[in-house]
Amino acid sequence: MLKSTTPTVVGSKTEAKTKHRTFSLNAKDKYYAALFLGPSLLILSVFVFYPMLRTLYISMFLTNTLGKTTVFNGLGNYTDLLGSPEYIASLGSTLVYVFAVTVLTVGIGLLLANLASKRLPGIGIFRTLYSVTMGVSVSVAAIFWLFIFNPSTGFFALLSNLLGLPVINWLTDPTMAMWAVIITTVWMNLGFTFLILLGAISAVPTTLYEAASIEGASERRQFFKITVPMISPTLFFVSTITLIEGFKSFGLIDLITKGGPTNSTNMLVYRIYKDAFYSGNYAQASSEAIILTVIIAFFTFLQFKFLEKRVNY
Amino acid sequence: MISTNKPSRLNKIVSYTLLLLLAFVILAPFFIGIWTSFLPTMEIAKGNFLSTDLSLNNYVSAFTKTPILRYLGNSLVVSVLTMAAQLVFCSMSAYAFVFLKFKYRNAIFVLFLITMMLPFEAEIIPNFTTVKNLGMLDHYSVLLIPFLTSAFGTFMLRQAFMQTPSELKEAADIEGLNHFQFYWNIVLPYNKVSLITLGAYSFLGAWNQYLWPMLTTFSNNSRLIQNGLRQLQSEETFNDWGMIQASAAIIVIPTILVLFIGQHYFKSGMNEGAVK
Numbered sequence: 365m366l367k368s369t370t371p372t373v374v375g376s377k378t379e380a381k382t383k384h385r386t387f388s389l390n391a392k393d394k395y396y397a398a399l400f401l402g403p404s405l406l407i408l409s410v411f412v413f414y415p416m417l418r419t420l421y422i423s424m425f426l427t428n429t430l431g432k433t434t435v436f437n438g439l440g441n442y443t444d445l446l447g448s449p450e451y452i453a454s455l456g457s458t459l460v461y462v463f464a465v466t467v468l469t470v471g472i473g474l475l476l477a478n479l480a481s482k483r484l485p486g487i488g489i490f491r492t493l494y495s496v497t498m499g500v501s502v503s504v505a506a507i508f509w510l511f512i513f514n515p516s517t518g519f520f521a522l523l524s525n526l527l528g529l530p531v532i533n534w535l536t537d538p539t540m541a542m543w544a545v546i547i548t549t550v551w552m553n554l555g556f557t558f559l560i561l562l563g564a565i566s567a568v569p570t571t572l573y574e575a576a577s578i579e580g581a582s583e584r585r586q587f588f589k590i591t592v593p594m595i596s597p598t599l600f601f602v603s604t605i606t607l608i609e610g611f612k613s614f615g616l617i618d619l620i621t622k623g624g625p626t627n628s629t630n631m632l633v634y635r636i637y638k639d640a641f642y643s644g645n646y647a648q649a650s651s652e653a654i655i656l657t658v659i660i661a662f663f664t665f666l667q668f669k670f671l672e673k674r675v676n677y
Numbered sequence: 678m679i680s681t682n683k684p685s686r687l688n689k690i691v692s693y694t695l696l697l698l699l700a701f702v703i704l705a706p707f708f709i710g711i712w713t714s715f716l717p718t719m720e721i722a723k724g725n726f727l728s729t730d731l732s733l734n735n736y737v738s739a740f741t742k743t744p745i746l747r748y749l750g751n752s753l754v755v756s757v758l759t760m761a762a763q764l765v766f767c768s769m770s771a772y773a774f775v776f777l778k779f780k781y782r783n784a785i786f787v788l789f790l791i792t793m794m795l796p797f798e799a800e801i802i803p804n805f806t807t808v809k810n811l812g813m814l815d816h817y818s819v820l821l822i823p824f825l826t827s828a829f830g831t832f833m834l835r836q837a838f839m840q841t842p843s844e845l846k847e848a849a850d851i852e853g854l855n856h857f858q859f860y861w862n863i864v865l866p867y868n869k870v871s872l873i874t875l876g877a878y879s880f881l882g883a884w885n886q887y888l889w890p891m892l893t894t895f896s897n898n899s900r901l902i903q904n905g906l907r908q909l910q911s912e913e914t915f916n917d918w919g920m921i922q923a924s925a926a927i928i929v930i931p932t933i934l935v936l937f938i939g940q941h942y943f944k945s946g947m948n949e950g951a952v953k
Binding site: 636640 | 689692693695696699700703704706707709710713721722723724726766767769770772773774777778779780782785788789790792793794795796797798799800801802803804805806807822823825826828831856860884885887888891892902903904906907910918921922924925928929932933935936937
């Protein structure tokens with residue numbers, strides 16, 4: 365679900381101006397601050413900071429089926445997890461999924477954006493059509509694609525029969541099930557990624573291309589020598605966002621494969637959900653949640669670092 | 678709008694062919710879904726895809742035999758309320774970070790930034806216990822209260838508010854406006870585009886929620902549309918593909934219409950924030 369982040373993090377144009385803003389040093393400011401900031405701080409404390417610390421705490425204990433902590437276990441849950449082939453497999457399939465989704469989403473998105481940035485009559489229609497999957501939610505995407513993948517009545521099965529090809533068992537073959545989830549995710553992500561990349565390409569100064577054309581550089585060369593380097597910050601931005609959202613994937617997995625077959629799509633968040641709310645193993649699920657947090661925090665931090673010049677602290 | 682060299686005729690043909698082909702591939706799942714939503718399930722089951730037995734029967738049964746309208750209503754209420762709350766609370770905290778001077782301001786701001794690194798998905802276990810203890814399960818409040826504000830929204834609006842010309846603040850000080858007046862009469866109207874962007878973003882975010890509502894709602898009274906579709910798909914209508922496709926179409930068509938209408942705003946808001 366790529367949609368849940370907008371590109372605005374990237375930008376802020378006039379940092380310099382604001383640095384010199386003179387604040388009215390009013391003693392009343394702190395009361396206003398309490399009033400303006402209070403509600404947000406309260407919500408974040410209850411539903412973000414407390415649960416994070418609590419999860420960390422639970423992850424270092426053993427728990428009973430009610431979720432009550434029983435015996436202190438130190439880092440035992442973590443060493444158990446990292447020693448468990450099943451968890452490592454889960455981590456592996458998540459990495460495969462995230463990598464494939466990111467490469468395909470950004471690659472295809474770039475292709476679409478570059479094509480749609482051309483000055484051609486009627487190009488606006490294509491821009492609208494390419495962004496259309498932004499309006500698609502997880503459950504709709506899952507239903508559309510589940511029908512396409514359906515082995516007996518689905519569209520792909522029909523097509524294979526028509527062409528005399530063997531029918532692929534999209535949802536019962538472990539490798540193909542992974543691809544089914546990847547394809548659906550990429551399709552859902554495309555609209556958003558396309559729009560962001562189109563915005564970035566449109567902002568590249570046309571004079572650069574004019575100069576290159578005069579020197580006789582081919583369109584292909586212009587794409588790799590001008591477009592890609594000029595929009596590299598945006599490329600980095602959409603890649604990390606796709607990556608982060610990929611690690612957090614849950615809805616499509618639940619709807620399309622339920623983690624199966626044979627755990628081949630049992631990715632990190634799905635595991636947390638299963639271990640906690642099906643198996644009642646809260647301690648293990650909490651350790652998994654902390655590992656997920658570390659991964660996501662790492663990539664978010666990387667993004668902040670990279671954008672530091674643009675993001676004013 | 679980049680290619681300044683005039684595309685040759687051949688170039689144009691190649692471009693349009695590619696454009697059309699890609700549009701076709703991207704839109705294919707819609708076409709297939711919407712086409713089958715008009716077919717009787719019997720025909721779909723037989724693989725009789727090109728049947729001309731088209732009707733709105735699937736839509737009629739989706740509306741009459743399933744609680745889809747209730748799910749849609751729930752999602753609409755929760756999404757609109759989430760959007761409104763985030764606009765209010767995010768803009769208020771963003772205002773505090775930009776226009777108020779107080780102790781620990783930077784420390785609290787860093788706390789907000791850290792929040793953006795913590796995935797909600799990793800916090801569901803204690804959060805579930807919290808809402809259970811507060812008696813909020815299976816109620817609108819459980820879908821709303823944890824999302825009244827967002828660190829990301831605050832951050833995004835802070836970036837926008839910082840670009841408010843300092844002359845406005847000076848003028849407001851001369852006029853003797855207090856912070857409420859300055860916030861409401863000047864800062865909010867001045868940052869309309871950013872607020873619309875955040876509004877669209879938070880609405881879509883709430884609309885697309887999946888894991889949390891699935892954990893915390895169990896009845897049709899509070900079940901949201903995403904989980905409702907899953908319910909339809911797994912339960913009574915098992916294999917009634919015609920009706921399932923119709924339900925998906927009922928949900929996706931309004932969102933896409935809203936998207937097309939709102940795209941003008943949405944795009945300009947996004948481009949404003951994107952890398953220049």
